[in-house]
Amino acid sequence: MLQGRLFSYGDAHRYRVGINADHLPVNRPHATEARTNSRDGYLYDGRHKGAKNYEPNSFGGPAETGRALWQPLPVTGETGDTEAPSHAEDDNFVQAGNLYRLMSEDEKTRLVENLSQNIAGVSRDDIAERAINNFRQADADFGKRLEAAVQALRG
Template structure:
């Protein structure tokens, strides 16, 4: 089935406006979407024969895979502990240095806008503990950053 033809006849002047906002989705043209149900046949960690060439949809011309009231997925017999394993915290984990480095390379006008935007939203939080915890994160990134956010929030709070 012919879908169409894509021709690049000029270099975009504004890449974001001309290309990224075009919402062109070549892998799924309208009306040719994949099935909404994949029947769980090809899942993560599949290592058996996977039903080989048997049909896994219904109706089909071979009379296979007829609709049934049986459970779609069968439970697994497990022993021991299951579930996600606990995440290890490491002393070298650092969630704040990149944010601080970004703040320090910003021009002063950009820093002011950033602080005012954050304070505008953060000052509307109803719980003081949330505000204090957030400010502590900004302080960990950069002391000046945290101080300025705290001052801006304090000016806005009743």
């Protein structure tokens, strides 16, 4: 009867303490450094110090290893992993471009000003250029205006 409580105690603890419960000194391992990608939120202790927790990134963060996460199990019947199909007509930028073209001139100007201020603060030129190129793929005018605004801010 009491075994059912084992589930609820852990859940109640995580609810109270938050996503970083495993980072608290009392909960984390002492013999090794736990390297999770959980961060921010309630009780964050700042140990990651700006390290990126997504992949791909340009700062040496986590990278896919290509190793299987589990060993295959013998099964009967048809099974397997499938990748999402890639279609030639897929366009990841068409909706963003359509939205930009629907905006009034004032909205476009405000959007470009807002984005350019953020992109101009990026420390690496290759990252800023990749960001601008994404907007350029959505709409050529959008990318051109954004690139000019970023260059003006960077001097």
